[in-house]
Amino acid sequence: MNYYPLVKPLLFQLDAETSHYLTLKLLNIAHQCGLDRVLNPPIMTKPLMVMGLEFANPVGLAAGLDKNGDYIDSLAGLGFGSIEIGTVTPRPQAGNPKPRLFRLPSHNAIINRMGFNNQGVDYLLQQVTASQYKGVLGINIGKNFDTPIEQATEDYLICLRKAYQAASYITINISSPNTKNLRQLQQGDEIKKLLSALKEEQQTLQQQHNKYTPLVVKIAPDLNDDEIQHIASLLMEFSIDGVIATNTTIDRSAIQGHVFADEAGGLSGTPVKQQATYVVSRLADELQGKLAIIAAGGIMNTADAQEKLAAGADLVQIYSGLIFKGPNLVHEIMQGL
Ligand SMILES: Cc1cc2nc3c(=O)[nH]c(=O)nc-3n(C[C@H](O)[C@H](O)[C@H](O)COP(=O)(O)O)c2cc1C
Secondary structure: OOOHHHHHHHHOOOOHHHHHHHHHHHHHHHHHOOOHHHHOOOOOOOOEEEOOEEEOOOEEEOOOOOOOOOOHHHHHOOOOOEEEEEEEOOOOEOOOOOOOEEEEHHHOEEEEOOOOOEOOHHHHHHHHHHOOOOOEEEEEEOOOOOOOHHHHHHHHHHHHHHHOOOOOEEEEEOOOOOOOOHHHHHOHHHHHHHHHHHHHHHHHHHHHHOOOOOEEEEEOOOOOHHHHHHHHHHHHHOOOOEEEEOOOEOOOHHHOOOOOOOOOOEEEEHHHHHHHHHHHHHHHHHHOOOOEEEEEOOOOOHHHHHHHHHOOOOEEEEOHHHHHHOOOHHHHHHHHO
16 A cells, blocks of 8 residues: 555654654554565565675665665565665764755656764664665765764775675675765775775774675765766775765756755755766766775666666665655566566
8 A cells, every 4th residue: 555645744744853853753663563464565586696695686775765774674665676775873872963865856866965973883773783674775974973084994994894794795885975084085086095905904804703704885966977987996996896876966957946956965856867877877878887886876667777787787776766756666666577
């Protein structure tokens, strides 16, 4: 039963962040009462192997919706083929002052400048341990806002070490626009230093835990062709396992004139769709199947997901689509694929 059209007008009356947490809490309550098994459509599986992991289907949850891993089991009930939690940082942090989340329903878009609000990697791991979920779980890691950018590698290493065993794969987020200078890590020698340190640590951890946890790098849509090429060649050089394209954009051309157009932060949803697909296709050309490509950006229906797969993606992820289309979206996309 698709109840979202009934609930959505009420949720959209509330301020965006209140509505976000209320929705997740309701989802949790429905899960705890077993009501979600009645309300949610049957989960559709279409298993596929990517990065040596078996995904139940190609439609995953993108990072940022469940930053602390508080809602893993309830979200799993929506039928995702994978769930990515985080971004998590070594220490808890409050994120940016509110308001920091804006909905633009006329554009199926969101602007956020949350700033990695999260309860820290230790808390997130407790939540993972407490969950019953057995599917593919990505843990997305970042750096604390007050860690100098020159010491960012150490923050990623702390999170990698702690999350390695629990994660199916680890995403290295170097593309959020809401942590000062973070996206600098996508450039020049910075990315080289970071990838080489993380890859070396992955090898040590593999021996220690007798388990290989793939590393995935998440990039921005606002990269030019040379930058995409540079990143792609380093991803191959360091044998990184996958790439997520893309994070939110700082480009506002698609929402010119909107009352929120000048709000700082990352723009997601339909306005980022085309550029995200372009980045996926450039990556597919450069990588020639050597790395997995996970596409995110503006997927609102089956056709949008198909566009990303046709551009060369192995898997897709959704975030904004869930806010505008509701929890049946995974099922709807899967039916059409
Ligand atoms: C409110 C919000 C918070 C987000 N937080 C994160 C985050 O913590 N880490 C991350 O890698 N991406 C984050 N993202 C980006 C999404 O994971 C996704 O890459 C992006 O929104 C594009 O997909 P979409 O158009 O389906 O939303 C966030 C997006 C939104 C809307």
